[in-house]
Amino acid sequence: MDKKYLKVKKRSDLEKILLDKFSVNIGKETCSIQDAVNQFSAIDYKAAFSIPSFRKSLVDGFAVHSKDVLGASPSNPVPLRLISTLKIGESCKEKLKRGETVYVPTGGVVPDGADSLVMIEHTQVQKNEVFVFRSVSPHENLIEVGEDIKKDAVILKKGDRITPQKVVLLRGFGLTEVEVFNKISIGIISTGDELVDSGPLKTGKIYDINGYAVFSEALNSAIFSPKFYGIVKDSKGELQKALNKALSENDIVIMSGGTSKGSFDFTVSVINKAGKPGVLIHGLHLSPGKPTVFGVVNQKLIVGLSGNPLASFLVFKYVVVPLIAKKIGLKLKKYTVFATLNANVPSRKGREEFIVVRLIKRNNEFFAEPIFSESAFISVFIDGSGIIMIPLMSEGLTKGGKVEVILW
Amino acid sequence: MDKKYLKVKKRSDLEKILLDKFSVNIGKETCSIQDAVNQFSAIDYKAAFSIPSFRKSLVDGFAVHSKDVLGASPSNPVPLRLISTLKIGESCKEKLKRGETVYVPTGGVVPDGADSLVMIEHTQVQKNEVFVFRSVSPHENLIEVGEDIKKDAVILKKGDRITPQKVVLLRGFGLTEVEVFNKISIGIISTGDELVDSGPLKTGKIYDINGYAVFSEALNSAIFSPKFYGIVKDSKGELQKALNKALSENDIVIMSGGTSKGSFDFTVSVINKAGKPGVLIHGLHLSPGKPTVFGVVNQKLIVGLSGNPLASFLVFKYVVVPLIAKKIGLKLKKYTVFATLNANVPSRKGREEFIVVRLIKRNNEFFAEPIFSESAFISVFIDGSGIIMIPLMSEGLTKGGKVEVILW
Numbered sequence: 001m002d003k004k005y006l007k008v009k010k011r012s013d014l015e016k017i018l019l020d021k022f023s024v025n026i027g028k029e030t031c032s033i034q035d036a037v038n039q040f041s042a043i044d045y046k047a048a049f050s051i052p053s054f055r056k057s058l059v060d061g062f063a064v065h066s067k068d069v070l071g072a073s074p075s076n077p078v079p080l081r082l083i084s085t086l087k088i089g090e091s092c093k094e095k096l097k098r099g100e101t102v103y104v105p106t107g108g109v110v111p112d113g114a115d116s117l118v119m120i121e122h123t124q125v126q127k128n129e130v131f132v133f134r135s136v137s138p139h140e141n142l143i144e145v146g147e148d149i150k151k152d153a154v155i156l157k158k159g160d161r162i163t164p165q166k167v168v169l170l171r172g173f174g175l176t177e178v179e180v181f182n183k184i185s186i187g188i189i190s191t192g193d194e195l196v197d198s199g200p201l202k203t204g205k206i207y208d209i210n211g212y213a214v215f216s217e218a219l220n221s222a223i224f225s226p227k228f229y230g231i232v233k234d235s236k237g238e239l240q241k242a243l244n245k246a247l248s249e250n251d252i253v254i255m256s257g258g259t260s261k262g263s264f265d266f267t268v269s270v271i272n273k274a275g276k277p278g279v280l281i282h283g284l285h286l287s288p289g290k291p292t293v294f295g296v297v298n299q300k301l302i303v304g305l306s307g308n309p310l311a312s313f314l315v316f317k318y319v320v321v322p323l324i325a326k327k328i329g330l331k332l333k334k335y336t337v338f339a340t341l342n343a344n345v346p347s348r349k350g351r352e353e354f355i356v357v358r359l360i361k362r363n364n365e366f367f368a369e370p371i372f373s374e375s376a377f378i379s380v381f382i383d384g385s386g387i388i389m390i391p392l393m394s395e396g397l398t399k400g401g402k403v404e405v406i407l408w
Numbered sequence: 409m410d411k412k413y414l415k416v417k418k419r420s421d422l423e424k425i426l427l428d429k430f431s432v433n434i435g436k437e438t439c440s441i442q443d444a445v446n447q448f449s450a451i452d453y454k455a456a457f458s459i460p461s462f463r464k465s466l467v468d469g470f471a472v473h474s475k476d477v478l479g480a481s482p483s484n485p486v487p488l489r490l491i492s493t494l495k496i497g498e499s500c501k502e503k504l505k506r507g508e509t510v511y512v513p514t515g516g517v518v519p520d521g522a523d524s525l526v527m528i529e530h531t532q533v534q535k536n537e538v539f540v541f542r543s544v545s546p547h548e549n550l551i552e553v554g555e556d557i558k559k560d561a562v563i564l565k566k567g568d569r570i571t572p573q574k575v576v577l578l579r580g581f582g583l584t585e586v587e588v589f590n591k592i593s594i595g596i597i598s599t600g601d602e603l604v605d606s607g608p609l610k611t612g613k614i615y616d617i618n619g620y621a622v623f624s625e626a627l628n629s630a631i632f633s634p635k636f637y638g639i640v641k642d643s644k645g646e647l648q649k650a651l652n653k654a655l656s657e658n659d660i661v662i663m664s665g666g667t668s669k670g671s672f673d674f675t676v677s678v679i680n681k682a683g684k685p686g687v688l689i690h691g692l693h694l695s696p697g698k699p700t701v702f703g704v705v706n707q708k709l710i711v712g713l714s715g716n717p718l719a720s721f722l723v724f725k726y727v728v729v730p731l732i733a734k735k736i737g738l739k740l741k742k743y744t745v746f747a748t749l750n751a752n753v754p755s756r757k758g759r760e761e762f763i764v765v766r767l768i769k770r771n772n773e774f775f776a777e778p779i780f781s782e783s784a785f786i787s788v789f790i791d792g793s794g795i796i797m798i799p800l801m802s803e804g805l806t807k808g809g810k811v812e813v814i815l816w
Contacts, residue, residue: 034636037624051786054611058782060669088642088671089602091612106669107602107715109612147783155790164624164725165789165816168717172786174606174615194497194515198582203462204499204517207582216445216572228442234496261468261514263496307515309576317572335743335815338772364746364810374466375555378459378580381573382563402772407743408573 007282008290010392011319011352017280018294019327022301024251026328027182033170036162038222039180040330045156048173050146054091055110059141062101062123062130063114066140069132077124077131084111101130110142117141159329161222183225184324187246188214189255190231191239192263192307197231209309209378210256214316221321223330224252234263240270247274247300252324256305256312257291264291267304271295274302285351285392289315310377314354314387318406335407339366341388346396352389357405359385368405384408415690416698418800419727419760425688426702427735430709432659434736435590441578444570446630447588448738453564456581458554462499463518467549470509470531470538471522474548477540485532485539492519509538518550525549567737569630591633592732595654595661596622598639599647600671600715605639617717617786618664622724629729631738632660642671648678655682655708660732664713664720665699672699675712679703682710693759693800697723718785722762722795726814743815747774749796754804760797765813767793776813792816 009017028042057063064080072078080101084092088105096102096113104110104117115138122134149155155169156162162170162178170178190211197208208231218224227250232242239255246253255271257264272278275297284292288311293304303320305312325332339359347353356376357368368388371380386407390397397403417425436450465471472488480486488509492500496513504510504521512518512525523546530542557563563577564570570578570586578586598619605616616639626632635658640650647663654661665675680686683705692700696719701712711728713720733740747767755761764784765776776796779788794815798805805811 033620034623034627037627049609052614053609087601089600089612107600107614143783148785149787149790153787153790163816164621164628164721165792167624168617168621168721168786168789171615171617171620172717174604174609176606192497192515193495196582198584201457201461201582204497206460206515207579209576209579212441212579213572213576215442216575219442219445220572309580313572313576335745337743337745338774364812366746373555375551377556378576379557379561381576382557382561384573404772408571 007279008285009281009283010285012392014281014294014319014323015326018296018301018323021277021280021296021299022327023299024184024324024328026184028179029182030177031180033167033176033178036178036180037164037167039162040222041156041158041160041162042179042181044154044158045170047149047151047153047155050151051149051172052143052145052147055145056143057104057106057108057110057117057141058143059117059119060105061103061117061119061141062132063096063104063110063117064101064132064136065096065098065114066116066136066138068098069118069135072132072135074133077133080130080132082125082128082130115139159331161331161333181328181330184223184252184328185250186218186224186226187229187250187253188218188226189229189239189242189246189253191234191255191257191267192231193234195231210305210307210312213309213313214254214256214305217313217317217321221332223321223325234266236266236269239266240273243270243274243302247297247302251300253300253302254305254316254320255302257307263307264304268293271297271302271304284315284319286315287351287353289319289354290351292319308377310356310380317408318354318387336404337366337407338402339368339405341397341399341401341403342367342369344396344399345370345372345390347390347394349393349395352392354387354389356380356384356387358383359405359407366405368403415687416693417689417691418693420800422689422702422727422731423734426704426709426731429685429688429704429707430735431707432592432732432736434592436587437590438585439588441575441584441586444586444588445572445575447570448630449564449566449568449570450587450589452562452566453578455557455559455561455563458559459557459580460551460553460555463553464551465512465514465516465518465525465549466551467525467527468513469511469525469527469549470540471504471512471518471525472509472540472544473504473506473522474524474544474546476506477526477543480540480543482541485541488538488540490533490536490538523547567739569739569741589736589738592631592660592736593658594626594632594634595637595658596626596634597637597650597654597661597663599642599663599665599675600639601642603639618713618715618720621717621721622662622664622713625721625725625729629740631729631733642674644674644677647674648681651678651682651710655705655710659708661708661710662713662724662728663710665715671715672712676701679705679710679712692723694723695759695761697727697762698759700727716785718764718788725816726762726795744812745774745815746810747776747813749805749807749809749811750775750777752804752807753778753780753798755798755802757801757803760800762795762797764788764792764795766791767813767815774813776811
């Protein structure tokens, strides 16, 4: 048996094999909260104080002792003495006495002593007297200190993505800057004698897709700062030079191999020659994506992706990026839906499969239509919605069954 | 009846009332494909040629006339004359004659005349003779011109977001630049005497959340280039000045009002004073978000959002942004899942409701847990997953029912 087949691994073994072999020098930086959206928080954030920080009115109305207005009605209005009219942002120095009232706008500070508010609609003001036409319960129309968020509650965790929703939380505490993780530098190399960047195509040549696809997904993940090292011919010398340069300038290197087996072998060879320990995984029990190589050199992760654009993209997005995110502790956004499969999907026991599906919404239900064709290398991206994963030991999925679709 | 109540509208009427009243000067620009990710395409893209553009081998193997190897087996190998060994990216000038074969690597060009390939594993090469041990069917192990994408197929539509998946498609045709829509300038004003940007908080004051929340969501939507005009006090003069300035510098202006009704009235007044036609919608049959104002001045849309951070955020994200996207023809990303509601949600007939829910995944099913509390103005953002919408004429939703959750 060819020695290299000993290194064909299951996707589920990747973390065990690789996570403690490579390291990523990820720094932190302080950035303005306006620039923080979609970056990853580098620390835990806790509530610095309770919100609201004062007893807050939920209405435009009059703060009262609820006991004072017990039984108040239009035919039996209760008069109270108006001692102050607060504007928004203002507060009352004195404690409200029985028989007194203070006007408080929505969002305003409820004076000490008052336990509730009567809405302005249920009152009538005559000079310094307020006639109340309705009773209120204690606590009515106000919220207590900390009723929204208690001091010290965790509002954002290290590794969380800073969404606009999280900005709302951070701003509740007046933050104008946040600590975020730096981007990880990732070098990208495309290899293959058949690849052309642009311009007219001669027969047999194709445009480089994978270099750009990895670049774009690296940006899209918001984890990486990608740098493209261009297209390298199927020559060990040139490939070695490109890999060494990319390794010296980046934390991680992604090589997308040519489509031919020869090109794949070059990738393996130059990783091993770049340094120790070299190639650690040589092939995955995964389709598409079997010819994927993982290596480590000087603690830097190197991945050699298949030349097939579909395989290359899926493996980068669903295998490589999650592995790196796991290493650093970043929580990736992942949208999944459950759907009914509308076709049988045969599979071979002993290899996991990623199948691109189209999602169809019908009668409050999702249906997943597998797009399988040996020839759909890139057309799956026209209207594919995401992927389903067929487990390693499954012989396939049955039409009508429920599947989890990972949306892209 | 107060005249202004005539202008309280349903969310479903917004488009009818507003879409032809405002305009957005959205330009296009050419950008490098590396910078295009998550921007919106300004034109339709069609396949400039068929992919593959040549008959492509799916294996490392020998191109043959399938008729030549009919009945081939290990005990009955068929010898063929090897006339060429192609490398990746190379092609053969001559048509393959009966009895001949050519070596073609995976991804290589299948010579004219050949109708199939025999995998290298099922052959043995002796000098210029290739012994074939297995028969193949016509078309086996190759894909025809255009089998992946046919010339002129639409690969990306105007208004589509350029995801990494779309980059794969565009690169299949060698594009290095794409036409994208410019960002729309949006001016953001926060108003309210209670608002503070940062620093210590006096009783009754709160930090400005809404200005930053709208700013962040504007960036997150990838549609806008936001500019923040700071916090303006509840003074008609100052607010008018700020609005006029923002209007002169932006396509759209968003004002997030103070929490008090007085502040809301100021917003209405300054929009009307800024120009014609002024306020067109004065309140929505929506909770939260009733005190939302839509106006148009010199064909520019102005929105006055509620001061409540939850209302302000939800209305901007789920009402305002989709309205503007619709106006320009941009397709927004929207992830929804169906879930089982795990509590009753009462609602009032005659107003639509947005309810934030937590999504729980259990046994291949999603459950939606409504977070409702009068006091959860910002805590809903700690672990809320998205929203459900309760229709205008519904009296509520029942525990156990199925709901569609719009994820954020």
